[in-house]
Amino acid sequence: MDIVTKQPQEIARLRYLYSRAGFGATPAELTEASRQSLRKVVRKLVKDSESITDLQVVEADQNETKRQLKGLFRDGQLDKDMLKERIRQNAEKVRDLNLQWIDQMALGKSALREKMALFWHSHFACRAQGRNPLFMQKYANTLRQNALGRFGDLLMAISKSPAMLQFLNNQQNRKNAPNENFAREVMxxxxLGRGNYSEHDIKEAARAFTGWQFTSDGKFVFRERVHDEGEKTIFGKTGAYKGEDVVDMLLERKETARFITAKIYRFFVNEEEDKKQVDTLAEQFYKSNYDIAQLMETIFSADWFYDSKNIGSHIKSPVELLAGLRHTLGVQFDQPQPQIFVQRTLGQLLFYPPNVAGWPGGKNWIDSSSLLFRMQLPNYVLKAAEVAIRPKEDGDVNTEPLARKGAARFQTKIDWADFEASFAKISDNALTDAIALTLLPFPLRAEQRSIVEKQTKPDQTRSERIRALTAALMSLPEYQLT
Known part of the structure; x- marks a missing residue:
């Protein structure tokens, strides 16, 4: 299927849509989409994301959990060697969970769902405490299952996930000794966002969340014996509230709809918020009972979403960069470690956000130590190069087992045949611009075209020329933008 070049503006629009609503598109996907109206393409993105394949690296089996715990003891004493080995095994399973999720992103079959889940991972930021793969597996699948549903369902489900309850210390939140951490971060x-609640609201909400706990095999449990049954006054209302009541109260507040909508706008549209547009979207979001899929369809179908000020304004996160590169060219890694290496080196390792506020994003992705590696990444991946760069030291003992000393080698398989087929009927003179149209947010400038074409050689075959141009275009700074 040849790339359509008679309507470059339409292809450019679709490239932008697919990069924001997912992880980019292949030239064949762009050509197919160009035959439909934009509204139909958006609806298809939503529909294609209705199905989900759960991530699974460990069985949620209560008896197995008990056997594992029992196996750490010998003669009634904790076996430190066994504990060390268990920690190593768990870290590897969390790594495998990471790679399974990257695979799902790169497939592109449920691109919008996976992109939304990545957004929610930073919003509901949670780290792999104790490297517990079962808890993180439940957490990730909860995000992905509810990513395009009702925000209220997602909020309730993620708040009751064992990973989040553990991360925010609610297991220690008991009557007569309340822990405010969970209640504070939920608000x-x-x-709600800062400024829309009082310290008194947090203290009372913490009392309501007492008893929200979890079992060792990853099940939510409400323990009445540690729950504070007394009356609480939250947002001016008084009652013997429980955690579910607090969640309902938060959803009743329009500030929640405004806060969530603004954050979605900054991630999917532009970091510079358009107050009028966000206010309108937030009102619709609230009236729809927090329908996430409807909100996203409204955004992606709006004329203002395609304004020139928005195009190229988003810096790809490391995961977006990696998953997008894989999807566009059908890249498969022979070994798992390079993908972890890329995430650690560029500062976004799935399941290990820097703190409860998630990854800051935007220009924070770019610094002097990571920019050169970002620019060289396509060449490393496409040319199976060896990289001697060291990953960033994050000072986190949880990520140490994921580190690898020395160089990383990028051994990959690439589906060049499908990619090249889309340009079969494009003339040699138009080839550079045709490939650039599918990869970059802006048309090539004359000086860029000259630099890119110098990466080719006169004696190259058509196939070799396409590969050389693709690697050169992906190494331009503009490839870091969507």
């Missing part, structure tokens, strides 16, 4: 980071 400040997950729903």
């Amino acid at each position: 400040e980071l997950f729903t």
Whole structure:
């Protein structure tokens, strides 16, 4: 299927849509989409994301969990060697969970769902405490299952996930000794945002969340014996509230709809917020009972979404960069470690956000130590190069087992045949611009075209020329933008 070049503006629009609503598109996907109206393409993105394949690296089996715990003891004493080995095994399983998720992103079959889940991972930021793969598996699948549903369902489900309850210390939140950490983050980071609640609201909400705990095999449990049954006054209302009541109260507040909508806008549209557009979207979001899929369809179908000020304004996160590169060219890695290496080196390792506020994003992705590696990454991947760069030291003992000393080698398989087929009928003179149209947010400038074409050789075959041009175009700074 040849790339359509008679309507470059339409292809450019679709490239932008697919990069924001997913992880980019192949030239064949762009050509196919160009035959439909934009509204139909958006609806197809939503529909294609209705199905989900759960990530699974460990069985959620209560008896197996008990056997594992029992196996750490010998003669009634904790076996430190066994504990060390178990920690190593768990770290590897969390790594495998990471790679399974990257695979799902790169497939592109449920691109919008996976992109939304990545957004929610930073919004509901949670680290792999104790490297527990079962808890992180449940957490990741909860995000992915609810990514395009009702925000209220997602909020309730993620708040009751063992990973989040553990991360925010709610297991220690008991009557007569309340722990405010969970209640504070639910209000400040997950729903209302700063300035829309009082310290008294947090203290009372913490009392309501007492008893929200979890079992060792990853099940939510409400323990009445540690729950504070007394009356609480939250947002001016008084009652013997429980955690579910607090969640409902948060959803009743329009500030929650405004806070969530603004954050989605900054991630999917532009970091510079358009107050009028966000206010309108937030009102619709609230009235729809927080329908996430409807909100995203509204955004991607709006004329203003395609304004020139938005195009190329988003810097790809390391995961977006990696998954997009894989999807566009059908890249498969022979070994798992390079993908972990890329994430650690560029500062976004799935399941290990820097803190409860998630990854800051935007220009924070670019610094002097990572920019050169970002620019060279396509060449490393496409040419199976060896990389001697060291990953960033994050000072986190949880990620140490994921590190590898020395060089990383990028051994890959690439589906060049499908990619090249889309340009079969493009003339040699138009080839550079045709490939650039599918990869970059802006048309090539004359000086860029000259630099890119110098990467080719006169005696190259057509196939070799396409590969050389693709690697050169992906190494331009503009490839880091969507």
